[in-house]
């Protein structure tokens with residue numbers, strides 16, 4: 502008898518953004534394999550489970566992924582509820598396909614439980630709709646990141662074609678991202694919002710233009726780049742606030 506492996510979306514960090522189903526499965530789980538970014542608050546819901554971190558060290562993704570696949574299949578042989586907990590939604594930039602196909606090929610039952618993806622959590626925090634009427638009707642979720650040996654993606658073309666874009670795993674490559682988009686024709690004045698640790702108490706939000714993106718600093722947490730005219734108003738307000746603060750600090 503083999504158990505079921507549940508690929509569960511842990512959401513962006515705040516434990517109360519988990520789905521009811523995710524919380525129930527964590528409570529039932531005997532083993533939880535989790536990503537590096539999963540918060541302690543979320544993990545504490547798996548009160549009776551053995552918790553195994555399987556965060557991948559960058560540059561060794563392929564080997565690490567094969568190892569994770571095998572550990573999931575092995576765990577399902579001895580346990581009825583195995584949870585593979587992934588940040589945000591498992592089906593978005595989460596290597597879910599590799600795990601699902603490996604397990605299915607070995608006759609292991611797999612179920613996926615969706616989670617709140619970073620772009621939606623960040624939008625909720627900003628209070629800015631990704632599809633604000635009159636400004637945006639299309640959204641692209643992209644990443645410039647490709648693993649070694651994978652073919653490159655058309656992320657630049659997708660960002661150019663969409664009204665609003667959410668760029669995942671891009672904060673460390675801000676200079677290259679801004680240069681690639683501007684060179685491809687995206688106006689340097691396009692407003693961006695840089696959202697770090699969305700949904701968590703330590704969240705940081707910075708507004709800027711695409712041209713200024715490389716000058717923004719992050720504190721090292723997971724960071725999303727949101728880009729599009731829907732952020733124009735928030736950018737103007739942020740600039741006005743900075744000016745007011747600057748004038749206030751110059752007053753005698």
Ligand SMILES: C[S@@+](CC[C@H](N)C(=O)[O-])C[C@H]1O[C@@H](n2cnc3c(N)ncnc32)[C@H](O)[C@@H]1O
Pocket residue numbers: 513514587588589590591592593594595617618619620623668669670671696697698699700723724725726
């Ligand atoms: C490997 S991807 C996984 C995405 C995840 N499956 C999702 O749906 O959000 C990791 C990237 O997601 C984004 N991210 C995840 N959690 C975030 C958060 N709380 N705040 C901002 N960005 C986040 C960052 O761009 C990070 O580099």
